[in-house]
Amino acid sequence: MHNQAQGPIGIFDSGYGGLTIFREIVKQLPQYDYIYLGDNARVPYGIRSYETVYRYTLECVRHLFDMGCRLVILACNTASAKALRTIQQRDLPKLDPYRRVLGVIRPTTEIIGNLSQSGHVGILATAGTVKSESYVIEINKFFPQVKVFQEACPMWVPLVENNEHESDGANYFIQKHLNQLLTQSAEIDTIALACTHYPLLSSKISHFLPSHIKLLTQGEIVTQSLIQYLGHHPDLEERCSKKGEVAFYTTESTEDFDTKATIFLGHSVNSRHLEL
Structure with missing residues (x-):
């Protein structure tokens, strides 16, 4: 029954911007567990080709799945624009049809x-x-x-x-x-x-x-949309773990990430490094 296992909600961004989405989601839905992953080593995504953004985004989504996430939100406009649809249509059915990836657009x-x-x-x-x-x-x-x-x-x-x-x-x-x-x-x-x-x-x-x-x-719009989505998908909602725990990962230096994240969140964080 692997698809009944519980896991955190993953929030992915190419860098720090997604923290404004993350901040609002956690404020309104504090009961869930979250993993935030910033691909800071390869930022910015905006200047890269569709193929590259798709490849980077899929790689990070897979890492979040490996960490147990049942639901991943691409809190990045570029990734939502250039990678979301392909991941939803082509990759999810193969990776795990019970998991979900959502975007911000x-x-x-x-x-x-x-x-x-x-x-x-x-x-x-x-x-x-x-x-x-x-x-x-x-x-x-x-x-x-x-x-x-x-x-x-x-x-x-x-x-x-x-x-x-x-x-x-x-x-x-x-x-x-x-x-x-x-x-x-x-x-x-x-x-x-x-x-x-x-x-x-x-x-x-x-x-x-x-x-x-x-x-x-x-932030507010995506949070409202997520609340509705979880309400409409109780089976997925039940697979989101609820201990109120939060973890941060970055593909770049954790010192840099922790310093900049403070600008976005207004409080200090302790991130871990993810090797891609």
Whole structure:
């Protein structure tokens, strides 16, 4: 009865950004066990080909399965855009049809049209996510009438990772990209932060945004989606262990990971190294 064994929920990201998703999930679902895996040795994923992102993501998903995870969340927009569907359709049936892998794009795209009055929505993301058109394609499936405008913000991730996101220097890059997005349409009334690093910039972003524009961060959306998913799949929910334990793994230096993770979580962590 191997598929009845209990295990933690795995949360995977190419680096640190997924910690904003992780933080929200643990806040609202503290009873479960979690393993967070950051593939920091091979970050960034955004600039890599589909094939490479797929290969790296599958490798990390397999490691999380080996650690006992029954459910893995790709808390990374690039991995969700470039690897999720292939893993779900091609690999899961062979690896273990009882395990599940979920992403962060769909939960956002299946509600965004309900939040916009004007039918004009904005996406702020990395260049890789913008180029993949994933948000445009997915939003179009759920809300064919909604117009989607995208803006790539290449400087935002380095600002966060270098702990400059509170600085005055960050203001220039935030204003620049918001202006470039809003220039595309004066009717945008809802904007999604489609990169998991960006919530750390959200107070500054809100400061420069007209007050009628809604700003969506993925952590809360993905958490709500996960709560619904577990409710609809009681068999899977029962296989998620519940001791409230959390472990962090990184493919890079644990010292670096622990220092940067503090920026995202607001408390210190003790990560372990995973050799790929």
